[in-house]
Amino acid sequence: MTAPLAYDVTSLRNAIKGAGTDEKVLVEILASRTAQQVKDIVAAYREEYDDSLEEDIAGDTSGHFKRLLVILLQASRQQGVQQGNIESDAQALFKAGEQKFGTDEQQFITILGNRSAEHLRKVFDAYMKLSGYEIEESIQRETSGSLRDLLLAVVKCARSVPAYFAETLYYSMKGAGTDDQTLIRVMVTRSEVDMLDIRSEFRKISPKSLHAMIMGDTGGDYRKALLLLCGGDDAPETCEIQYRPKVWTHLLIQCVFFIFMTIYIVDSH
Numbered sequence: 001m002t003a004p005l006a007y008d009v010t011s012l013r014n015a016i017k018g019a020g021t022d023e024k025v026l027v028e029i030l031a032s033r034t035a036q037q038v039k040d041i042v043a044a045y046r047e048e049y050d051d052s053l054e055e056d057i058a059g060d061t062s063g064h065f066k067r068l069l070v071i072l073l074q075a076s077r078q079q080g081v082q083q084g085n086i087e088s089d090a091q092a093l094f095k096a097g098e099q100k101f102g103t104d105e106q107q108f109i110t111i112l113g114n115r116s117a118e119h120l121r122k123v124f125d126a127y128m129k130l131s132g133y134e135i136e137e138s139i140q141r142e143t144s145g146s147l148r149d150l151l152l153a154v155v156k157c158a159r160s161v162p163a164y165f166a167e168t169l170y171y172s173m174k175g176a177g178t179d180d181q182t183l184i185r186v187m188v189t190r191s192e193v194d195m196l197d198i199r200s201e202f203r204k205i206s207p208k209s210l211h212a213m214i215m216g217d218t219g220g221d222y223r224k225a226l227l228l229l230c231g232g233d234d235a236p237e238t239c240e241i242q243y244r245p246k247v248w249t250h251l252l253i254q255c256v257f258f259i260f261m262t263i264y265i266v267d268s269h
């Protein structure tokens, strides 16, 4: 099992088996992972705990939020663009939300849970032309709670996964205090995947680079490890100079982190 996969499996287990449910972790992981990654997570979870992740999540959540999580766990998004459905999907979303008294959440779940990212981006454009709203605005108005968070995460990931993680990292550090669990989880699971793209997206939304913000928000060995996962420091608007530590250094750090977090999590229960 790779370190990021093991980290996902442990994070999901702790999100549902701890006291209460950590919806934020469910949302972040299930909205952003590829179909193959979700399948690997489900298989690794079964191997590790001899439990069904779908049953465990379904047992811990409810309503429309649960329904969309289950669809995402089944990892069966359509492939490519269904040209003939772009307009009708946009209309169905408009009718299910802005044009309806109340909201038909099921329609949002079906379309956002089953269409490909590529198809959804075209639906969002058609939706904007049709309604005059960004789909995010309508989701904000028409839904609430964990379902709203999950729908927004799915939309953001359909638009750009690195942009979604740049935003997640930014809010984990912005303002007073730091959401260390989120910061570590994103850095460990994305460092070998799309960290350079995340760093460049981060630069678009933050006055400081990811590197500089980690420097300011953390300390000691923890900071050193996070900075290694991050790589170089990006100047505003340019990401030309890209420093990448050797792959084995990354893996070593991930392993150390993983062990550290496992001890921390086990210890805190």
Ligand SMILES: [Ca+2]
Residues within 6 Å of the ligand: 096, 097, 098, 099, 100, 101, 102, 103, 142
């Ligand atoms: Ca409505």
